[in-house]
Amino acid sequence: MxxxxxxxxxxxxxxxxxxxxxxxxxxxxxxxxxxxxxxxxxxxxxxxxxxxFDLTFARYEVISLLSFSREKRMPMNKASQLLQVHPTSITNAVDRLEAAGLVERQPHDSDRRAILLVLTQEGKRIAEQATEVLNTELFEQTGFTTEEIEDLNRILANFRERAGDFTR
Known part of the structure; x- marks a missing residue:
């Protein structure tokens, strides 16, 4: 800085x-x-x-998403949609996460064309630790007041909805 x-x-x-x-x-x-x-x-x-943690925010988002899923796994194309990133971007992130032993690619049970992303035990551990530190050092200390956060969330959600990001 x-x-x-x-x-x-x-x-x-x-x-x-x-x-x-x-x-x-x-x-x-x-x-x-x-x-x-x-x-x-x-x-x-x-x-x-x-x-x-040897993570970028993009890679953290992938393991965080998997850690919140009920079975700690999901189809790669669904992860790409939920993270709102291009399939190439998720592939690059998963390549790195797989090399680090944090996720595995597995064949889908019922769709031979789909790939499942599966969070490993090490991935679960790193996701939990990284989330704890992000919560403490960033999310709970953004520099915004509570009122500003509420206003920003409302303003930005309204903008994203009008831009076609989602529908209510």
Whole structure:
């Protein structure tokens, strides 16, 4: 991390947009930029927390998803859908997790084309430990107030619904 800047660079983005005559786009440009910067900050924190587990956040999401499933297994295409990632991305994450002994690929019981992802005992242990540390060091210390979290969850869910991410 670098030291804090004397001015908010995203506020400067908004001013630059206004100066160039893009007044109606100025505030939305600042909002989009702020959301993306916030994502970078939070992802950077998560990656640092997960480094001792030799996990990226993307790989953590896979083992976390499996750990929450009743049988600690699910079809790979379902995991890809639930994590909202391209099949290539889940394949890359699973390759790494399998090499680390955290998940196994197994044939599906009834669909020969499908692959099941199965959480190993070591994967379950790492998922539990990593979740505990993420809860303590990131999720319970985001830097947002409880009210801000509630507002953000509502605002972002409304946006995601309008964008076609899900339906209620």
């Amino acid at each position: 670098h030291p804090p800047m004397a001015k908010d660079p995203i506020a400067e983005v908004q001013k630059n947009w206004q100066r160039h005559g893009w007044v109606s786009a100025a505030a939305p440009a600042a909002t989009v930029t702020a959301i993306m910067r916030t994502q970078q900050i939070l992802l950077g924190r998560a990656q640092e927390i997960l480094k001792p």
